[in-house]
Amino acid sequence: MSNKNLLEPYHYTECGLDNVYLYNIPVVKDVEGEEVICIPKVNKLHKIIAEGIVYKKGALAAKEIRFLRIQIGFTQEDFAALLGKNGLSLGRWERNETKPDTTTDILIRMVAVKYLDLKDVDVEALSGMSQMQGVNDNINIDGYKNEYRLMDCCA
Numbered sequence: 008m009s010n011k012n013l014l015e016p017y018h019y020t021e022c023g024l025d026n027v028y029l030y031n032i033p034v035v036k037d038v039e040g041e042e043v044i045c046i047p048k049v050n051k052l053h054k055i056i057a058e059g060i061v062y063k064k065g066a067l068a069a070k071e072i073r074f075l076r077i078q079i080g081f082t083q084e085d086f087a088a089l090l091g092k093n094g095l096s097l098g099r100w101e102r103n104e105t106k107p108d109t110t111t112d113i114l115i116r117m118v119a120v121k122y123l124d125l126k127d128v129d130v131e132a133l134s135g136m137s138q139m140q141g142v143n144d145n146i147n148i149d150g151y152k153n154e155y156r157l158m159d160c161c162a
Contacts, residue, residue: 013044016147021046023077024070026144027056030158031151047153053078055155058125059146061116062132062157064139069103072115076101079122090114112137 016028029052033045046052057078060071067075076086076097087097090111099105107115113134120128147158 012151017044019046019148022053022056023074024056024146026068027059027146027148030147030149033150033153046150048155051153052148052150052155054123054125055148055157056146057119057123058128059148059157061119061125061128062136063144063146064136065144066106066109066137067112067115068144069101072097072107073101075115075119079119089118109137 011034012031013029013034016030017032019027019029029046033047034042035045037043057075060067060075063071076083079086081089083097083101084094087094090097092107092111096105096107100107106112113136116133116136117130119125120130120133149156149158
């Protein structure tokens with residue numbers, strides 16, 4: 008059982024992204040009595056992270072494209088084909104060598120909404136997200152009682 012929640016945000020780099028911060032994450036004691044953070048329901052958490060990426064203002068970053076592709080469960084070749092692109096292009100996007108055009112950025116977000124079955128996503132709003140300037144690129148998630156939710160989405 009958790010004894011308390013972590014007071015400061017936890018920089019959750021284990022997901023492969025540099026911009027995810029978790030709040031109210033449980034702290035438990037391990038078998039040696041040391042306090043460690045506990046991240047339960049990782050699949051649910053990753054779905055919320057995907058939602059945060061979909062709603063993020065500004066163009067998708069290389070690691071975010073890769074994260075979405077992996078969460079959806081596609082290989083580079085299959086994901087590229089779904090987008091009407093070739094695997095080399097997708098590989099370049101994921102290595103941050105080039106960026107997808109705005110239309111492809113929007114398509115990636117919409118594919119994520121469909122395949123990850125994201126609820127309550129305003130698909131019409133997605134069309135402008137990639138062109139908006141984001142004040143804060145971080146994805147902040149409240150983990151209170153293991154019921155993850157985005158904290159400042161679309162702010």
